[in-house]
Structures are given as structure tokens and as C-alpha cells.
Amino acid sequence: MPTVALLTAGHPLHFELAVACEIFGNPPREATExxxxxxxxxPGPVQVGPFTVEPEHGLERLAGADTVIVPACADIDEPPQTELIEAVRAAHESGARVASLCTGAFLLGAAGLLDGRRATTHWAHAAALSARHPQAVVDPEVLYTDNGSVLTAAGKAAAVDLCLHLIHLDHGATIANSVARRLVMPPHRPGGQAQFVATPMQVTGDHALTGLLTWVQQRLDQPLTVTDMARKVNTSPRHLGRQFQSVIGQTPIQWLLTQRVRRAQELLEATDESIEAVARATGMGTATTLRRQFKRIVGVPPDSYRRAFRSAKPA
Structure with a gap:
């Protein structure tokens, strides 16, 4: 029976630890053996959210496991303890597959396991991970990375994706899909898929852009231009561009394309409209344009996105 060792040390976050326990600790009916x-x-009792967890085994047991899961840590500013670094490194050297969930990647980085490897973590902490471990190839856009013996996941939902990916590798798609159905999750999201983070918009209720953003979002099916947007708020396209960069961090066209793609995501998830119809409804014009922009922003083609988000059916 393959062993999955969950590291319960430092300041683990209870969601990631509980998710790993749920997914790996409860076999589906189809998994007969x-x-x-x-x-x-x-190393000892640890506080995990409101609970105290008493590990059954010491850190030395990691080295004998087939898979080691490193949950997210609550405080990335506190350097990992030396004993944890050494235990994770020893586990990897002994042949264990080591996977981090969210900010657990910082411990893998401290152990040297990310050097020369592609890695990810929650988008909000990706820059810190890259700065602290410059030899790692940090990709803040993807859900998870798989380097064979070293895997990393982004935020909380991506932690579930990575756990399902591991089950897929070990037991095949049928078993992984069964676990996903129990969790009421899409059966598989490719690791290269984007983290689906909407661009943060810090626009107050009385800001000049507030009404414009709403106006545009109500007309995404129309062929709007930057000139149209500037005319709506009685300003020049150049000044509007400066406002967007200052407040939103994107150009008006970049923001508009992102909103069109977000609307396309909603239609792909909630309707059976063809790709051509979705392209028209979101102002993309043609299916070719939609596919190109969707793949650029989301990371997967619209057809793959629809399959992933609409293929999980009740058991």
C-alpha cells in the first residue's frame, strides 16, 4: 500500500491539510485495492487553525514515504525550521515524490528542491517565492507544476487540483474522476491552466471610471473602441489610458479584452452556445479571435475550458 505522508509542522493552514486528508484518506468505491x-x-503537537493536531509519526518517517505533502504555511516571512528542511530534503533524496500546496512551496525552496525547476504558489506570494529562491523558475499564472518528483500547487482550489492530479497519475482517470465527483469538483483541470484571477480593481464609488466600467460591461457584445470609452466620460483616449494604468494597472484595451474573456467563461460554463455564438456575444467577432484571446488570458482553449467545467456530472 503506497504511503502519503502529510507534514504537520510549522504553521500549517487547516484547509490544505484537511483537503489532503480527505482526498488521500478516503478511497472511492471503485478503488478496490x-x-x-x-x-x-x-516533531510534535501543532496548532492548525482552531485545532491541535498530534502527529502519529516523527519527521524521520517522511523518508520512507512514497509521497510527501507539504501543506501551506501561514507565515511565509518566518524561515522554515532547519529540521523541517532537512526532513523534506531527505525524503526527496530517498525517492519520495514531494508536493507542496500553496505556500508550502517556500519549504521546498528552502530545501533546494525548486532549484532549476518550474514551480508555482498562490499568485499573491509568487514574487516573494521568486525573490527568495532565484534559482527556481516561478510561474505565477498556472494552477500547478509537475516536475516528476517535485510538484507545486497554487492557491486553495489548485491544491485540490494537484491532489486529483496525483491520483490520476497513480490510479488513472476513472478513479480520479470518482474522487472529484465526491468532492463536487471538475474531474481535471490542466496544470497549465491560469489561476483565474480577475484583475484587481480599486475603484471607489465616486471615481470617474466607476460608471464607465459598468457601462462597458453592459455592452460587451458591441464593437467598442478606446475612443468610444473616452467619449463616454468626456476625455481623450490618452488621458483615459493614463487613468486606467493608474487605477486598474492595465490599458483600456487590455481591460476590455479581459472582460470579454471573463464573460466568455461564464457563457461556456452556463450555456451550450457554440464557440462562434459565444464569440459574437462577447464582442470577439469570430471564433478564431475568441480562441486566440481566451488561450492567451486563461491559458487553455475555450473548448478545453468548457469540457473541464461542464464534465463533472452527478454520480
Whole structure:
């Protein structure tokens, strides 16, 4: 029986730890044999959110596991303890597959496991991970990365995706899809898919852009231009561009394309409209244009996105 060791040390976040326990600790009905033996490993009792967790095994047990899961840590500013770094490094050297969830990547980085490898973490902490471990190839856009023996996941939902990916590798698509159905999750999102983070907009209620943004979002099916947008707020296209860069961090065209793609995502998830119809409804004009812009912003083609988000059916 393959072993999955969950590191319960430092300042782990309870969501990621609980998700790993749920996914690897509960075999679906279809998994008749060879499921996982889940081990909680750590140097001693640890506070996980409102709970105190008592590990069953010490850190030395990591080295004998088939897979080691490093949950997210609550404080990335506090350097990982030396004993944790050494335990994770020893586990990898002994042949374990090591996977981090969210900010657990910082411990993998401290152990040297990300050097020369592609990695990710929650988009809000990607810059810090890259600065602290410059030899890692940090990609803030993807859901998870798989380097064979070293895997990393982005935020909380992506932690579920990575766990399902591991089950897919070990037991195949049928078993992974069964687990996903139990979780009421899409059966598989490719790791290269974007983290689906809408561009932050810090626009107050009385800001000049507030009405414009609403006006544009109500007309995404129309062939709007920057000139049209500038005319709506009685300003020049150049001044409007400066406002967008200052407040939103994008040019008006970049923001408009992002909104069109977000609307396309909604239609792909909620309707059976063809790609051509979705392109027309979002102002993209043609399916070719929609596919190009959707792939650029989201990371996967619209057809793949629809399959992923509409293929999870009730058991």
C-alpha cells in the first residue's frame, strides 16, 4: 500500500491539510485495492487553525514515504525550521515524490528542491517565492507544476487540483474522476491552466471610471473602441489610458479584452452556445479571435475550458 505522508509542522493552514486528508484518506468505491496509507508526520503537537493536531509519526518517517505533502504555511516571512528542511530534503533524496500546496512551496525552496525547476504558489506570494529562491523558475499564472518528483500547487482550489492530479497519475482517470465527483469538483483541470484571477480593481464609488466600467460591461457584445470609452466620460483616449494604468494597472484595451474573456467563461460554463455564438456575444467577432484571446488570458482553449467545467456530472 503506497504511503502519503502529510507534514504537520510549522504553521500549517487547516484547509490544505484537511483537503489532503480527505482526498488521500478516503478511497472511492471503485478503488478496490492499493489505496493510500495516510500518515501524519511532525516533531510534535501543532496548532492548525482552531485545532491541535498530534502527529502519529516523527519527521524521520517522511523518508520512507512514497509521497510527501507539504501543506501551506501561514507565515511565509518566518524561515522554515532547519529540521523541517532537512526532513523534506531527505525524503526527496530517498525517492519520495514531494508536493507542496500553496505556500508550502517556500519549504521546498528552502530545501533546494525548486532549484532549476518550474514551480508555482498562490499568485499573491509568487514574487516573494521568486525573490527568495532565484534559482527556481516561478510561474505565477498556472494552477500547478509537475516536475516528476517535485510538484507545486497554487492557491486553495489548485491544491485540490494537484491532489486529483496525483491520483490520476497513480490510479488513472476513472478513479480520479470518482474522487472529484465526491468532492463536487471538475474531474481535471490542466496544470497549465491560469489561476483565474480577475484583475484587481480599486475603484471607489465616486471615481470617474466607476460608471464607465459598468457601462462597458453592459455592452460587451458591441464593437467598442478606446475612443468610444473616452467619449463616454468626456476625455481623450490618452488621458483615459493614463487613468486606467493608474487605477486598474492595465490599458483600456487590455481591460476590455479581459472582460470579454471573463464573460466568455461564464457563457461556456452556463450555456451550450457554440464557440462562434459565444464569440459574437462577447464582442470577439469570430471564433478564431475568441480562441486566440481566451488561450492567451486563461491559458487553455475555450473548448478545453468548457469540457473541464461542464464534465463533472452527478454520480
Amino acid at each position: 492499493g489505496w493510500y496509507d495516510v500518515l501524519l508526520c511532525g
